[in-house]
Structures are given as structure tokens and as C-alpha cells.
Amino acid sequence: MKVIDKIVHWARLKSPWILHFNTGACNACDIEIIAALTPRFDIERFGVQLKGTPRHADILVCSGPVTRQIRDRLVRIYEQMPEPKFVVAVGTCATSGGVFQGLYNILGGIDQAIPVNAYIPGCPASPQAIIDGVVKLLKKLEESE
Amino acid sequence: MSDTENVKSKLEAKFDFLKDKVLLQRERRLWAEVPYDKFMEVFDHAVKQLGFAFLNTITGLDAGADLEYIYHLAQAEGTMLNLKTKQSKDKPIKTITGYFPSGIIYERELVDLLGAKIDTLPPGIRYPLPDDWPDNQYPLRKDWNADVLDKNVGGKMEGENLNITVGPNYMKEPSDFSIAHTNDVTIPIGPQHPALKEPESFSVALRGEKIAAIQLRLGYNHRGIEKGAEQRSYIQDVYLIERICGICSHSHSTAYVQAVEEIAGLAVPKRAQYIRTIIGELERVHSHLLWLGVAGHEIGFDTLLMYSWRDRESVMDILALITGNRVNYGMNLIGGVRRDITKEEIDQTLKVIDKLEEQTKYYIQLALEEVTLIQRLSGVGTLTTDDVLRLGAVGPTARASSVPRDVRRDDPYAAYGEIPFKVITDNHNDVYGRTIVRMLELMEAYGMIRFALNNLPDGPISVRAPRKIPAGEAISRYEAPRGEDVHYVRSNGTENPERVKVRAPTLANTQAVSKMLEDRYLADLPIVVAAIDPCFSCTDRSISVVSLDNEERKTMTWKQLRDYSVDWYKKQGVDFSKMKRSSF
Numbered sequence: 001m002k003v004i005d006k007i008v009h010w011a012r013l014k015s016p017w018i019l020h021f022n023t024g025a026c027n028a029c030d031i032e033i034i035a036a037l038t039p040r041f042d043i044e045r046f047g048v049q050l051k052g053t054p055r056h057a058d059i060l061v062c063s064g065p066v067t068r069q070i071r072d073r074l075v076r077i078y079e080q081m082p083e084p085k086f087v088v089a090v091g092t093c094a095t096s097g098g099v100f101q102g103l104y105n106i107l108g109g110i111d112q113a114i115p116v117n118a119y120i121p122g123c124p125a126s127p128q129a130i131i132d133g134v135v136k137l138l139k140k141l142e143e144s145e
Numbered sequence: 146m147s148d149t150e151n152v153k154s155k156l157e158a159k160f161d162f163l164k165d166k167v168l169l170q171r172e173r174r175l176w177a178e179v180p181y182d183k184f185m186e187v188f189d190h191a192v193k194q195l196g197f198a199f200l201n202t203i204t205g206l207d208a209g210a211d212l213e214y215i216y217h218l219a220q221a222e223g224t225m226l227n228l229k230t231k232q233s234k235d236k237p238i239k240t241i242t243g244y245f246p247s248g249i250i251y252e253r254e255l256v257d258l259l260g261a262k263i264d265t266l267p268p269g270i271r272y273p274l275p276d277d278w279p280d281n282q283y284p285l286r287k288d289w290n291a292d293v294l295d296k297n298v299g300g301k302m303e304g305e306n307l308n309i310t311v312g313p314n315y316m317k318e319p320s321d322f323s324i325a326h327t328n329d330v331t332i333p334i335g336p337q338h339p340a341l342k343e344p345e346s347f348s349v350a351l352r353g354e355k356i357a358a359i360q361l362r363l364g365y366n367h368r369g370i371e372k373g374a375e376q377r378s379y380i381q382d383v384y385l386i387e388r389i390c391g392i393c394s395h396s397h398s399t400a401y402v403q404a405v406e407e408i409a410g411l412a413v414p415k416r417a418q419y420i421r422t423i424i425g426e427l428e429r430v431h432s433h434l435l436w437l438g439v440a441g442h443e444i445g446f447d448t449l450l451m452y453s454w455r456d457r458e459s460v461m462d463i464l465a466l467i468t469g470n471r472v473n474y475g476m477n478l479i480g481g482v483r484r485d486i487t488k489e490e491i492d493q494t495l496k497v498i499d500k501l502e503e504q505t506k507y508y509i510q511l512a513l514e515e516v517t518l519i520q521r522l523s524g525v526g527t528l529t530t531d532d533v534l535r536l537g538a539v540g541p542t543a544r545a546s547s548v549p550r551d552v553r554r555d556d557p558y559a560a561y562g563e564i565p566f567k568v569i570t571d572n573h574n575d576v577y578g579r580t581i582v583r584m585l586e587l588m589e590a591y592g593m594i595r596f597a598l599n600n601l602p603d604g605p606i607s608v609r610a611p612r613k614i615p616a617g618e619a620i621s622r623y624e625a626p627r628g629e630d631v632h633y634v635r636s637n638g639t640e641n642p643e644r645v646k647v648r649a650p651t652l653a654n655t656q657a658v659s660k661m662l663e664d665r666y667l668a669d670l671p672i673v674v675a676a677i678d679p680c681f682s683c684t685d686r687s688i689s690v691v692s693l694d695n696e697e698r699k700t701m702t703w704k705q706l707r708d709y710s711v712d713w714y715k716k717q718g719v720d721f722s723k724m725k726r727s728s729f
Contacts, residue, residue: 024366024367026473031472032471035457067368068275068278069365069367070336102376103373104284104294105274124473
């Protein structure tokens with residue numbers, strides 16, 4: 001591994017930038033994701049920052065079942081992210097479709113559209129669970145060096 | 146004679162065929178079935194003569210060979226008139242957008258979900274189904290089955306479509322350019338955009354910096370809950386419907402259970418009603434604090450976001466303490482509530498409410514005195530009183546334009562009839578006014594929670610509900626933090642409802658957004674959209690198109706755009722056509 005790669009790897013682990021995308025969720029998980037960024041939980045202490053565009057993001061944080069209308073948009077957003085990229089599915093709906101399973105306009109979990117690296121269950125996933133999930137993902141990245 | 150009886154007798158006196166046919170279900174609820182050939186006449190009379198100036202929603206049902214339509218009209222005093230009519234599936238009905246411009250979205254919904262044919266419905270974007278939904282598939286029809294759908298159906302985007310639109314003058318010689326038209330560009334915002342927390346898509350036509358027209362595509366969050374509710378049992382539906390929205394989950398579930406309880410004739414114990422009210426008001430507190438933070442964020446005042454969300458956490462703690470979960474409380478049962486409030490919980494809640502009240506006073510002072518905030522919010526997103534009445538806005542959006550529309554007072558449910566409170570209104574008509582209304586509503590909410598906790602009646606918290614609900618129908622209204630939420634339920638005597646119709650407050654308010662943004666700066670879009678406190682997961686279920694003159698518009702792909710620029714420069718004497726992309 002070249003020195004430059006090492007620096008990049010270190011930087012990636014220390015400041016993973018996330019993009020939050022609602023793929024048809026009920027808003028509960030989205031609010032909990034924002035709550036995780038605010039003072040009580042403060043996920044920014046791990047260097048995690050919420051970004052506005054997929055082109056700046058390392059981790060795509062999705063919430064909600066994938067609706068038919070959103071599917072192609074989700075794929076496009078995923079494709080715009082630079083490599084390496086990771087996807088975290090937040091909430092039961094994002095992992096499996098949850099309570100919405102079987103409804104005509106949803107396809108199921110996030111993995112029906114794009115590959116997922118970490119699943120965080122819960123309805124909604126609590127901020128603690130979201131932090132735990134993100135930290136676990138970071139640990140995994142560290143090992144995968 | 147009460148108001149409701151008054152309306153009933155007036156209707157019956159005016160129309161012979163309605164003699165003894167107007168059903169008074171309970172105070173403030175009237176139902177009447179009208180044959181379609183007479184319908185417009187009755188509708189016109191109700192709207193123009195009897196003061197039913199607010200269209201709650203339109204419910205459509207599949208009734209075999211016919212489609213049944215129910216127009217839910219309301220008076221400012223709270224009386225609801227539900228006009229039913231039937232029309233054969235292949236025959237059109239007339240649009241009511243002449244009376245209520247806001248009705249367009251409800252009519253589009255009928256077209257998409259039930260295959261209703263509506264005469265002279267203005268053209269526009271479909272709502273709420275995906276763009277590439279197959280023709281002649283109407284999900285809310287009883288004989289429709291989701292199996293006909295290919296797994297691949299779903300919002301296909303057309304290739305490299307940039308969606309940049311230019312006016313016709315753009316193609317003329319430079320000397321012919323009129324400034325207004327050269328800048329006429331359409332910018333797509335969403336479905337993913339830093340200013341939007343939820344997927345929705347705006348096409349904003351700009352003239353210079355100003356918005357000339359706006360088109361909103363909703364439906365990214367459409368899941369098909371109404372159909373799902375028909376396939377599940379009443380009890381399962383409580384939990385499904387709670388998940389329409391994660392911010393006003395209690396609002397939706399309460400509205401739904403109230404409708405079911407009304408059909409089943411269940412008398413919900415007083416204590417349960419008080420507990421529902423307490424949770425409802427706590428939810429309003431958390432929602433308004435959340436809104437304050439989001440509004441702060443949209444105008445670049447992130448400190449406010451962090452402050453208000455910090456305080457919001459204490460409400461979340463209380464909600465978790467009382468219900469067991471931070472969001473999606475699962476508190477409602479058909480016939481009551483799931484958990485009782487203990488003495489310790491009451492003490493703890495009262496303590497937190499006191500603290501929050503102090504903090505809220507600080508926010509109110511901030512809103513009233515902080516110059517930056519006042520300057521940024523004043524005069525932005527103006528909506529006059531007339532516009533509110535015409536477009537049917539609800540909740541704080543309406544109340545900030547001096548329209549005292551509040552279901553808690555007009556049509557009391559749960560324990561609201563017994564708890565004293567003021568309906569907060571403001572006459573600023575803009576985003577600033579909406580901020581003030583929400584902040585003052587917080588203070589009212591604290592007072593109501595305190596009153597309810599101190600006067601909590603003793604007794605059971607639920608009654609046993611039957612698994613099968615007798616045939617019938619009911620409509621339930623609930624003042625959610627964003628405005629009036631309406632649920633219509635019809636039962637057919639089995640374990641599953643025949644139809645559940647939901648009209649979320651944001652859907653009523655989306656109509657007003659276009660109006661608020663007309664001729665405003667693009668930079669105001671985030672805060673104006675945020676100011677209605679939109680919740681598109683509730684809503685999803687497109688909106689009227691504000692037409693931009695009669696210009697010819699065209700949509701260009703990346704390639705066309707490049708070719709066009711090459712041509713344009715050729716005319717200027719520069720030839721870029723031989724240049725390779727990589728050499729740029």
C-alpha cells in the first residue's frame with residue numbers, strides 16, 4: 001500500500017461523509033437520523049458529516065421501503081457516488097419492507113435496488129442504533145484494509 | 146334547533162327528492178345521497194347558500210358497475226356535509242375545481258387510483274402513481290390485483306433527460322433576445338436535494354432570479370397504504386396507518402380509531418380520551434420544535450436547529466416514558482389506549498413541561514426580537530386570507546393568515562371539548578407569521594398538557610372492541626400539528642374495512658405552496674416549502690401546474706444541449722464542433 005493510499009484510508013475512516021436519502025419512508029427514521037446528528041447524540045464526534053450531494057458522500061444512508069417511483073432515482077444517486085461507497089439501510093422497512101410488505105407500490109428493502117453494506121433494524125431505528133450501525137460499518141472498513 | 150339540524154331542514158326544504166333522506170349521524174355530521182343528474186345542483190347550493198366553503202376531500206369507492214364518490218364538505222362552524230353520488234364507471238363526472246381549485250389534487254387521485262373519468266380536468270402531472278404505471282390499472286378497484294404488475298414497473302427515468310427548458314425566443318438571433326426570455330430556464334429540484342428532507346420534485350421555471358412557474362411532482366413516497374388497509378384487519382390497520390407518517394403518527398392512528406369506534410358505537414372511556422389528548426399535544430410540541438429547527442436550518446441558522454432539537458429530545462424522553470417508544474408510539478387501540486399513565490410519569494412530565502416552557506419563551510423572544518430572523522422571514526411566502534379560503538390551506542399555514550381554522554375547537558374530539566385553550570392566529574400572512582403561530586401554539590400545548598394531567602379522570606383505559614365491525618361509515622377529523630387530518634372508514638361487517646381514505650394536512654397545503662412561491666426568488670424556495678411544515682410521506686398520494694404564458698417549451702437532452710451550444714457559437718464565428726470533450 002502506497003503512503004498516499006494509507007492517508008486516504010485513514011481520512012476515510014476518520015471522516016465518513018454521509019448522504020441521507022428517503023426512499024419512501026414514513027419520516028420516522030429520517031427524523032431519527034437527523035436526531036443522531038444533533039447535540040444529544042452528536043454523531044459528528046466520529047467525523048460523520050451530513051452532505052447535500054451524492055458526489056461528496058462516502059456512505060448512503062437510506063430509510064424506507066423502495067417505492068416504484070423512487071427506484072431509478074435511488075440507483076442514479078448510488079451511481080453518482082465516488083468509489084468506494086457504502087450503503088446503510090436504516091429501519092425495518094429499509095431492511096425488508098417491514099409493515100409495508102405486500103403493498104403494490106413498494107419493492108421491498110433497499111437491497112432490491114442497490115447493494116447494502118449494513119442493516120439497522122428498528123421501527124424507527126433509534127439514534128443509538130444508528131450510531132452503533134455506523135460505527136460497526138467503520139470498524140469493518142478498518143479491518144478490510 | 147342546533148346548527149346541524151338547521152342545515153338538514155334547509156336542505157330537505159330546498160330539494161324534494163332529499164325529503165327525509167338527509168341522515169343526521171351525530172352532531173355536526175350529515176350524510177346525503179344524491180342521484181348524479183341532480184348532484185351539481187345540490188353541491189352548488191351547499192357551497193354557495195349553506196356556507197360549506199371548505200372541501201375536506203373527495204373519497205372514491207368501487208361499487209361494482211359504478212364508482213361512488215363522496216364529497217366531504219365542511220362549514221367553518223364545524224358541521225360536515227358528506228354528499229354521496231354514484232356514476233357508472235365509463236361515464237364522466239364534472240370537475241369541481243370551479244368551486245374549489247384545491248379539488249384538483251383529489252380529482253387526480255380519483256383518476257389514478259380508481260379510473261374515474263373527470264370532465265374538463267386541466268392537464269397536468271399524474272398523481273400519485275409512478276410515471277410508467279401501466280394503462281388501465283386502477284389499484285383501488287376491488288377486482289384489481291397487484292400480481293399484474295411487472296417487478297420492473299417503477300418510475301423509469303428517460304435516458305439522459307436534463308429537463309432544461311427554454312422559451313422559443315431563445316433560438317432567435319442574439320439581437321432579438323428579450324431579457325425576460327433568455328433567462329427563462331427550468332431548474333429541477335429534487336427528488337434528492339439538500340433543501341429537501343423528503344423526496345419530492347419541483348420543476349421551477351425561472352425568469353431571472355424569480356420564479357415564474359412551479360410544478361410539483363409528488364408520489365415518490367406513495368406506498369399504497371389505502372389498498373393495504375383494505376387487505377388487513379382493523380387491528381393490523383392501526384399499526385399500518387400509524388406508519389403513514391413518523392412525525393404525526395399519533396394523529397393518523399387516532400383519526401383512524403375514532404372513525405372505527407364511531408362505526409362500532411364504542412364509548413371510549415374518559416381516561417383514554419385524556420391520554421390520547423396528552424400524547425397528541427406532546428406530539429405537537431415535538432413536531433413544532435422539530436419544525437423550528439428545520440426552518441432555522443433552511444435560512445442558514447444552524448444554531449437554532451441544534452438548540453431546538455436539543456430541547457426536543459426532552460419531549461422525546463417523555464413520549465418514550467409514557468408510551469415506550471420515541472416515535473410510532475403504538476398507543477391507540479380500537480376502544481381506548483394501550484398503556485395507562487402512572488403518578489410518577491405525570492410528575493416527570495410536568496417537570497419537563499415547566500422546563501420546556503422556559504425555553505420556548507426564549508424562542509418566542511428570539512422570534513420577536515432577532516432582527517436577522519425577522520428580516521429573512523417577513524414578507525416571504527405571502528398567502529392572503531382570501532388565498533387561504535380559496536385554496537383550502539389548513540393548520541398553522543391557515544392560522545397565520547387570520548383564518549381561525551382549528552378542528553380542536555370547531556369539531557372537538559377526544560378530550561378537547563373539556564380542555565380550555567386559545568386558537569392562535571396571526572395576521573402577518575407570511576413565513577414569519579407561521580413561525581409566531583407555531584411558537585405560541587407550543588405555549589398553548591403546554592397549558593393543555595398540564596390541564597389534562599392535573600384533571601385526568603379515573604377509570605378504565607379501554608373497552609373491548611369486536612373483531613368484526615358492523616357495516617357502516619364514519620369520517621373523523623383530527624387537528625394534526627400540520628393541520629387537519631381526515632380519515633374516512635367504511636365497514637362491511639367483516640374483519641377488514643371496505644375502504645379507508647386518508648387526507649393528510651400537507652396535501653391540502655401543497656396547493657398553497659405554488660401560490661406562495663409565485664414571483665418570489667428561487668432562494669426563498671426552501672424556507673417557503675419548509676414553512677408549511679410539509680410531510681410528504683403523509684401526503685403521497687401532483688399538483689396544479691401554474692402555466693407560464695403560452696410559450697412553446699421544449700425539453701433538451703445533454704446531447705441536444707451540446708449541439709445547440711456548438712451551433713450558437715458557430716454563429717458567433719467560433720467553431721467548437723471539432724473539439725473533443727477531453728480537451729476541454
